[in-house]
Amino acid sequence: MSDPEDHPLIDDFTLLTAPWVTPRQRRRCERFLTASSEPDATFALRTLPIQSVHWHPDTSSMLFDTTVVTVTFTGHLIHARYNSELGSPPTYSVAVECMTTADHHALATIASLSPEPGKLLSVYFLPPTNTTPDLIPDHFLSTISMAIIHKPFVNVFDATHRIRPLRVSLPISFLTLTARDLVNVQATVTKDFKQGSLHFNLVAIHLLQRAPRQ
Numbered sequence: 001m002s003d004p005e006d007h008p009l010i011d012d013f014t015l016l017t018a019p020w021v022t023p024r025q026r027r028r029c030e031r032f033l034t035a036s037s038e039p040d041a042t043f044a045l046r047t048l049p050i051q052s053v054h055w056h057p058d059t060s061s062m063l064f065d066t067t068v069v070t071v072t073f074t075g076h077l078i079h080a081r082y083n084s085e086l087g088s089p090p091t092y093s094v095a096v097e098c099m100t101t102a103d104h105h106a107l108a109t110i111a112s113l114s115p116e117p118g119k120l121l122s123v124y125f126l127p128p129t130n131t132t133p134d135l136i137p138d139h140f141l142s143t144i145s146m147a148i149i150h151k152p153f154v155n156v157f158d159a160t161h162r163i164r165p166l167r168v169s170l171p172i173s174f175l176t177l178t179a180r181d182l183v184n185v186q187a188t189v190t191k192d193f194k195q196g197s198l199h200f201n202l203v204a205i206h207l208l209q210r211a212p213r214q
Helices: 025-030 101-111
Strands: 040-042 053-055 062-064 070-083 091-097 142-149 156-158 182-192 195-211
Touching: 025 053, 025 070, 025 182, 025 195, 040 156, 062 182, 091 195
Parallel strands: 040 070, 142 195, 156 195
Antiparallel strands: 053 062, 070 091, 070 182, 091 142, 182 195
16 A cells, blocks of 8 residues: 555645545544644644643653643544453453644644554554545554543434534434544543553543445
8 A cells, every 4th residue: 555645646734534434524634634622732733732741650641731732633433442341340442544644743743642653552553444534545544542441331422414512412322433434532541651552531421423234
């Protein structure tokens, strides 16, 4: 597969989406990808003020001033997985593909904050698989994997029309999410000094548009 930077028609901010994504949802994605709210410490990948964040000394959470940072990811799901073995707490995880080369670079910058760059359990760069969304042929950008473990995850919402505050959002089942769905995902970031990695921890998933069911 070719690198998107090698394609003469793709610049850092060209939006790579599946052909079935509507113009309205594309416009929404463009807004989400540049969102920034310092009072809430909520930032899109490329608007995260890397030079202004630091780590909580006890919880190892990423902070902006004194507030835990929430990073938002917008893109196509590679997968949404739920695992619950008998006697074990449930595990929920999603992987989302970056939508632009600029976000790919922003993710790489965040990854460089790892205690051991290159050893990243929750950020990885993979070749395409048969679950990769049908974007522009021969292009695949980095995948962000996010998870929550040890408790039920209920913050999955229908946001096909708008994203509302969590307290008034319409919940849907995590199990209804499938590969290629278009989503906006919120996650916090923690640094694992023992394993030398960064982790993205699920806060909420907003479904923007369902992929056509085959």
